[in-house]
Amino acid sequence: LNLGPPQLNLQIAHHTSGTVSPGSFQPHQFQYTRDNNVLSLEQRKFYEENGFLVIKNLVSDADIQYFRDEFERICRMEVKPLGLMVMRDVTIAKSEYVPSEKVITKVQDFQEDKELFRYCTLPEILKYVECFTGPNIMAMHTMLINKPPDSGKKTSRHPLHQDLHYFPFRPSNSIVCAWTAMEHIDRNNGCLVVLPGTHKGPLKTHDYPQWEGGVNIMFHGIQDYDKNNDRVHVLMEKGDTVFFHPLLIHGSGRNKSQGFRKAISCHFAGANCHYIDVKGTSQENAGEEILEIASKIHGMKDVSLKDVWRLRARVVKGERINL
Template sequence: MEQLGKRSGPAARLDAILRHLNPRAAPALVSLIFTLDNNILTTEQRQFYEDNGYLLIRKLVSDEDIERFRKEFVRICKKEVRVPGAMIMKNEALRSQYGQTESVVNKVQDFQENEELFRYCTLPQILKYVECFTGPNIMAMHTMLINKLPDSDKQTFLHPMHQDLHYFPFRPADRIVCSWTAMQRADENNGCLVVLPGTHTLPLRPHGYPEWEGKTNKLFHGILDYNEKSPKVHLVMEKGDTVFFHPLLIHGSGINKTSGFRKSISCHFASSDGHYIDVKNTTQADLEKEVQEIAHKKYDMPDLDLKVRLRYMCFLTIQVSLLCSASLIRQFCCLMSQLEPGRIKGAEL
């Protein structure tokens, strides 16, 4: 005979099932849309990214790797190494004073054809986090090594607050992520990243050139209706720290008020299962027009869409699509005349 308060085996199992079916028996599951199920991120990390649109991982990249990237950058500055298709941004006013050194070069963009720098995009510790946002089929594009030069109050290398999706003609946005690694300490003094937490849930805003005094770099667009009083967070980072952030997160960087440099290396990753869009009649239409004007002026190419698709290196699908910049137009023309369709020498893993 059963003791009072106890259940038989079948009855106990039925009672457990009924408790699970009762919504009051357990807290409701929260749906996370900005990360995918994985065994890398903790629940707390996934929720933080869900709420804020960025996630900072400390000491993810080793000092040894960062030193290798730094040395390669210096070789590029000295023109000891040439990077096909890369855009080398310089402060021409400093060349007469410093010559071909890192004191002149502000950025190396689209470094995919440099084997040493491209190692950053293939680091296992980077990719294991990237997959949490993009899924297993990964494309890499829009690579940059930024060397923020001393700028005092000139604002020459101040990047206005913007959303990276403005530059990308593919979707879905939620399967795109930027990996940005500090190559040395980055803080408010030397122009660290500044983010507006939670803005990744907003739509893509109209962008253009900011109305401020001083020089504005080409294609350094910012949000036109940006409110300077918006609450922001300065991401103070040490060497090797890496932040992953959503392409709709509003962010930028300040000026470098120190006498040294502030280096970072970054890459955008996206799911290769995504799709391209036609940017005509969208907030990105003016950007396409500007790219076309640059292409026509520099390379005599009057008809060009914002996207130039190349079959390129990929981690799992042997394909990556590169965004069109002025430098990539030249790369596209060069490669199409030299390489067989679907492959680029030295780019595959």
């Protein structure tokens, strides 16, 4: 897997004979991963140090085709799942609307869509998720991203951000994103860009970037990051899945290809996480915007941020505790 400079040794899932048991290492050495026999010692160390881990070829071609077919049905408006948020790029949002996958750039909150939500319940995904969340697992936030070819205004970029900015629940070390490539993804079609090790830092202030061509809704970014931090472009093949920490600074470049770049993802959290009040914090702007969208799109009035998230959340393994 060539990530370009700097050369980072991305760990690949493999069965180890378990000659070195993680138990023989001091518990404080592992802050971001749980003790189980799924991750090799090398993989755990890699995630601890970098805040992300790519597992090759995790989701089958058949499953990916299944998700692609359902996405196309949603685009053609043959199915209208409850609570689904359909997004268009700011440059095509005002164009003439013909139902097709060419105008929809992202669907969020597909928890009521049986076909897409199956992604969040795949045993091969949950097996790894448990390494970060523990055994009681909630699916909190779902997305299928259909990054469009850039219109020339660079609006297909996603600014560098931390996902925790949007989440009113903690602790952050019990949250993980699973992000699966639905086709070959490289720098040309806008692969993920990560700043390794930034998951060890604080949650930063986010706002809309001042981009000339306009910015898509909820595409908040951080201005204050170390420009010298080595960026890693995460090149992926269809079915590869990257797991990453919600404080990891990441984004994606513009799609310079002619095709759409698809990925499906879910943020999972340990069911014993708890909600926090974001008023008066750097997350207040995201919280207000989420409530605004809930009111505008779903007609939800006089609800709290916690209510909105509780409606989105689904238990996928074990039992529902706090979330």
